[in-house]
Each structure stands twice: as C-alpha cells, then as structure tokens.
Amino acid sequence: MHANFIDPFHARDSLLHHVDPRVKLVLAVAFILTTALLPPAAWPGYILVFALILAVAIASALGPFFAIKRAFLVLPFVLAALPVLFTTPGEPWLHVPLGRWALTITAAGLARFASIALKSWLSMQAGILLAASTPFPQLLMAMRALRVPRLLVGVFGLMWRYLFVLADEALRLMRAREARSAALAGAGGSSVLWRAKVTGYMAGSLFLRGYERSERIYDAMLARGYDGEVRTLPLPPMARSDKAALLVGLAIVGSILALEIWVG
Amino acid sequence: MHIAPSTFGGAIEPAMHIPDGFMSPAVSIILWIAAIAGVGYALWRVNRELDERKMPLMGVLAAAIFAGQMLNFAVTGGTSGHLMGAALATILLGPWASIVVMTAVVSIQALLFQDGGLLALGANLVNMALVGSFVSYAVYRIMQRLVGTRRWGALVSGFVAAWLSIVAAALFVGLQLALSGTSPASLALPAMGGIHLLIGLGEGLITVGALALIAATRPDLLGATGGARGGSNRGVVLAGLAIALLLAVISPIASGNPDGLEWVAEQLNFLDAAQDPAYNLVPDYVFPGVANEKAATIAAGVLGVLIVFGVALFSGRLGRRKDAVG
Known part of the structure; x- marks a missing residue:
C-alpha cells in the first residue's frame, strides 16, 4: 500500500485547473481575507461569498459538493468557539438547565457562533479548491512569484x-x-x-x-553538480486572460466587502 | 491497517492548527508579521551556520516529521497520543533549522491539507514553529544544566522540553483565540492549557523513545553535548524563557480576570464593533481578595514548575549515578 492517496490534487480538464497558479493563490487568500473581514451576522454577505465559492467549485469540474463536504472537517475546532454562545451579551434566546445551574444562550451569541462556524467552513472551501486544482510544483512557482x-x-x-x-x-x-x-x-x-x-x-x-x-x-x-546554490527557471509570463481573471476576481471580492461594509 | 485518509485531514489535532474564521483579521495579520520576521531570521541563521547539505537535510526531515505525525498510540477510550515534532527537531538540529523544518511542515499542512487556515498560517507558524522550537530549546538547555548531558540527562531533558513545548503552543492558541474574541480567556486558557498538559505527556514520551533509539544507534547525531546543537544560542534560551515566563504570568491573570484580554482587544480595536461589550476601565467588582487569588495562582504555577524541576533533578542525579556504575 502506498501513500499516494494523500496527494490532494485531482486532475481535471477544467477552467479552474487552467488558471495560472499565481492568480489562484492570490485570489484564494483574498477570498479568505474578505470572508474574515465580513462582520458577524452579515448573512447577505455570507450568501454572496458562498455563491462565489460555489461558482468556483462548478468551474473546477470536481462536482459542486466536492469542497462543501470536505470543509466539514473544520467541525471539531468549532468547539473552541462554543463559549461565545453564552458569553456574548444580548437578549436571552434559550435556557439550558444543567442540574443546579442553567446556561443562557443569547440571540447575539448564537449569531456570533454561527458566523464563526460559517466563515470557517467557507474559507476552508477556498483552500480545498486551490489544493485540488493546482499541482504542487505549480504552487511552488506561485510561492516564488510571491517572494517566498x-x-x-x-x-x-x-x-x-x-x-x-x-x-x-x-x-x-x-x-x-x-x-x-x-x-x-x-x-x-x-x-x-x-x-x-x-x-x-x-x-x-x-x-x-x-x-x-x-x-x-x-x-x-x-x-549532478549541486553547489549549494538553489537555481530555478525564470517565472513564465502571465497570459492576458490570467491577468484579467486576477482583476475580475479581486473586483468581485472587493465589491462584496464594500457592499457589506458600506451598505449592509 | 488503522490509517484512514481522514487522518491526514486534521481531525487528529483539533486544538493546535487554527483554521480560518476563528481569528480576527487584525490578530491574524499581526501574527503573520511576527511569523515572517521570526522565520526570516531563522533562514538567515541557517544560511550562515549550516553548510550546503542543509537543504536536502531539512527537506527530508520535514517529510519525516510530517510522516511521524501519522504515528500514534492508543491511550484510552478512543483517544490517542501522537507527535508534533518541534522538540525532537530542535534537539537534533538546533533551534534555527528546527524552525525552518517546522515551517515547512505547518505550511504544507495548511496549503495542501487545510490543516490550519491560510490567513491563520501566521499564527500557526508562531505557535508551532517559533514558540515550539524556542521553548523546546530553552527548556532542554536549562534542564541539561540541571541533570547533566549524559544519556539519562538527555532523555529527561527531552521529555520536559517536548511536554512544555506543547503546553506553551497550546496556551498561545488560547491567547490568540481570546484576543480575537472567539473564546473568552477565562475558558480558553485553562481548557487549552489543561488538555495539553495531558496531550503533551504523549509528545514527551514519544520524543524520549525517539531520542533513546537515536542515542543507541547513531549517538553521533546527539553529539558530545547530548543534542540541541548550534553553538552559542544564549539568545534563544532567553527568548524561550521569556515566552515561558510571559505565559506563566499572563495565563492566570487573563483567565482569572476574564475581561482583561477582551479589554486589551477592545483597546486595540480587535473586536468587531457589533459585539460591543461595555467593559469598564476599572470594574467595580474587583475585591481585594481577587488580587490575592491571582497571586496565589501564579505562586502555585511557580511552585509546580519548581516541583517538576526538583523531580527531574533528582531522577537525573539518580540516572547519572547509574551511568557511572554501568
């Protein structure tokens, strides 16, 4: 038995697989940053972000549920956010009697907890789609372009x-x-x-x-001639369509953020 | 074969790798800056101190640590102990190479396996690569001075270093969650610290087993000083000690005074305006007894550390005599 199954890359001939890895890495980070910057309980914003990641998932030809299912891996960590249910000040929503004590879940606490869980689940989908659509050597190339x-x-x-x-x-x-x-x-x-x-x-x-x-x-x-110097091929130029994809992607996440912060 | 693909996915270490969504953007970005500074400095030191075989060595050992995290042993009731590896890497390679190796492990886990988030990667690097290696190195060096550098001393020092590196990293996770307003300090710190006082024992035991095997088969890797090479790294010892002391003092204060950290977060504008907790600058429920209680907690912590050192010192002396006889 070999450990090949740990490679997260799934070869497909899809739109997402053909996008330049630099664009994908930058947009994945921009997506996660946008999701993090959305205020708690900004439900319309979450729906827009979810629609965006769903569109990307469909463009990956991996099936719409590929990332959705895998992103539930985040669930165990959600335990860490459980206390905000009870500690966020606000109107009581539910009393949980526990023997002699009672825990009070506030409406604001519930909204905050759901926001954390949702944001985490949405962010993880971006990471999953990035890893599934980009072979690792291409990710290395993207990291070099980002001056790692x-x-x-x-x-x-x-x-x-x-x-x-x-x-x-x-x-x-x-x-x-x-x-x-x-x-x-x-x-x-x-x-x-x-x-x-x-x-x-x-x-x-x-x-x-x-x-x-x-x-x-x-x-x-x-x-084979190694002398301690790490030599690499020069980075390939970015195609015009990739530059356009980068701009469009940044514009979309930027407008979701602007919409949510100034309008919502 | 008890290995499932999900083992690689991150469910095994739910508390250590912070996913995205749990930390406020401000805290994430500050920790990213700290991680870039720390890892950048470590890379510079590695470039200066190690020869050209460093790259294959660090690359393959990062793969070995990653694979080593797959190894686990049943503890009880479905829970299992497993390895993080910062202490083992620090003892065998020195602090700077260990930081680079752990950076590779943690980054690949985040990038490919979503074991920890991308925006949260800065925090995870600080906790597992920087704090893990610094605390391991400082504790290992100090313990060695106490119990000696012979085989027994190296094993006892390795156990304590591995154990405390886990506890320190876990407390950092708790602090970061509290600063982000995700989990109140009064719960996050005792919970993370308490659970990892136990989980860290597993790390300590595995590290000791690994060191014992290496001491028996390749003693040259541990060297004359019993591991943790890298020449004069007084600065790292001081940094590691400072981290440990900071945690020892901050944790009881922050968890005893639940609003303290949130107040700091509020002042630094970390928390979202929507949460709006109306904390008072000087809460009127502070009684004189509370301050003493805090002092008592700190004193208990210091006493605990002294007891651990005492036991270690005693068993080390015992072992040294055994070494001399045997």
Missing part, C-alpha cells in the same frame, strides 16, 4: 518529493507493529507507557531513515 525565500521554497519542494516516500515508510512501520502486536479482542495490548515507547522508537527510526536518506540525496545532488 528561495531556500524555503527549495525545502518545501524537497519535502513534497520525499513526503510520499517517508509516509510509505511510516505505513510500513505501523504494519510491522500491527503484525507483531498480538492482543485479545478488546484488550489494548500492554501498558500505555509501553505503547508510547514503541511509538517513540518508530518515530526515532523514521527520523534516522530520513536523516540517512538525506545524506544519500545530498551525495546524488553533488554528483
């Missing part, structure tokens, strides 16, 4: 290349642990400390295998 330091982009690139190799390594380690750990059904093996120690040994050997592999990779790079 070369050494860092080089580390990102090497990390990506060996991610699958080391994830395979981790899967093999876990398979070996399963194969060697006999346990009665329902019983959890030996003590927690022992299990932690075994996992620690696995992490250590994963680290060592990575370390030794990096030495071999360095030798191979040296044999």
